[in-house]
Structure formats: C-alpha cells, structure tokens
Amino acid sequence: MRLLLVILVSLSVSACSGYEFKNLAKSDVDLVTDEFIDESRRLVRELTVKLYKRNPSQLHKTPGMTIEKRLTLLQNSAGELNFVELAGRQETEALELVFNPDFDGDRVFALAVGLGGMLRHAYGYNDESFLFDSLEPEPLWTSAHNVEVLAWKLRNNRMDNGAPWLISSEYQGVTDNLSFERLFGKLIVLQEMMARIAGDADDRRVTKVVHAAGSVFMPLPI
Numbered sequence: 001m002r003l004l005l006v007i008l009v010s011l012s013v014s015a016c017s018g019y020e021f022k023n024l025a026k027s028d029v030d031l032v033t034d035e036f037i038d039e040s041r042r043l044v045r046e047l048t049v050k051l052y053k054r055n056p057s058q059l060h061k062t063p064g065m066t067i068e069k070r071l072t073l074l075q076n077s078a079g080e081l082n083f084v085e086l087a088g089r090q091e092t093e094a095l096e097l098v099f100n101p102d103f104d105g106d107r108v109f110a111l112a113v114g115l116g117g118m119l120r121h122a123y124g125y126n127d128e129s130f131l132f133d134s135l136e137p138e139p140l141w142t143s144a145h146n147v148e149v150l151a152w153k154l155r156n157n158r159m160d161n162g163a164p165w166l167i168s169s170e171y172q173g174v175t176d177n178l179s180f181e182r183l184f185g186k187l188i189v190l191q192e193m194m195a196r197i198a199g200d201a202d203d204r205r206v207t208k209v210v211h212a213a214g215s216v217f218m219p220l221p222i
Contacts, residue, residue, distance in 0.1 A: 081117035092217040140195035151184040
C-alpha cells in the first residue's frame, strides 16, 4: 500500500510539474547526458545541411535524393549507422571515404554517417541515459580527437587538382564561412566535457587521448 502511495504521489508531482515519469529513473548525470546526446545529434544534422548546401553535387550523385531524405535516413536508423550505399563502412572507416580518391559516392553522406555513428558509439548507442547505464570516458575523448582531425582534414586535404574534397569554410581560396569551425568546435567541447563528467561519475582517472597522434582517425574503444 505504501509503495502504491509513493507511485501515485510521484505521478501526481510529475503531471503537475511537467516532469516526465521516466526521469525518476535518471540521475543528474543521466539528464545531462541526454542533453549532450540531443545536442550532438542536432549539430551533426546542422553540419550535414550546411555541407549539402555548399556541395550540392554530392547530393545529385543519388537520383531523386534530397537533404530531407538524407536527414530522415540518418534519424530513423537505430543503433549503428550501417548503409549498403557505403558498403557497410561505419564511423572512422566511413570518414576515411570522404578523402578517398577511389570513392565516387556521396562524400557528405559518408561524413554524416561516419561522424554520427561515431558519436552514437561514444554514448553507447543509447538515445538516452538511465540510472544503471554507464559511459566510458575513453570513447568520448577519442571521438573529440576524431572531430578535431576531421575539421583539420576538411581544411587541409586536397584532391590532385588542388580543390578540397568538400567545400566548408573556404571557397575558391577565400575563407568565407566560419560557421563550420564553430560547429566543429561545439562538438569537440561537448565530447570533452562529457568525457570529464563520465570520468568523474565513474570515480576513476581518465586517460586523455594524446593529440600528438596528429591527423589520424582513431577507432573508438569497444
């Protein structure tokens, strides 16, 4: 009877305050993690849209494809992002396709799949976090490093004719759109902050990824 009363009171409080009942099974860290997951996915969507607008030729490689259809594909895929179009390549392997001269597919989609899948991996492929979930800080640190490498490669790697693999901040030799740098910066900060939070919550020392690894993508720890 006492348990039933507690449940009824909880339901009443949650209904009055707008607080979802499922959140009773969440710690403060879980609620913060949910916000980080949502924000990281929002930033990847925003980055994808901006890249397609700067590189419309990539979208046209798939007949009838639109930005909205691409976003729907990414959003409706649960867990790992695995697409036949990329021969099943995921995370860092998908990111490598962006700069692969033998790849003739949609490089923006490869980037979105690689980046989005890697961030999902960093959060344990969860859409939200609950009390008995735990995050490992190492994949979060590694993902932050890889976002930094991706931003560097987009700025510096070039095709044989000197053109960038994808137009982002720079167009025809002129840096005219710094919003890409801001998006990448936000993603890096989110992952590094979440790694610190996860490390503190786990009450153990975090070994940060060594950035001296330079311009090499690092697979996330399993």
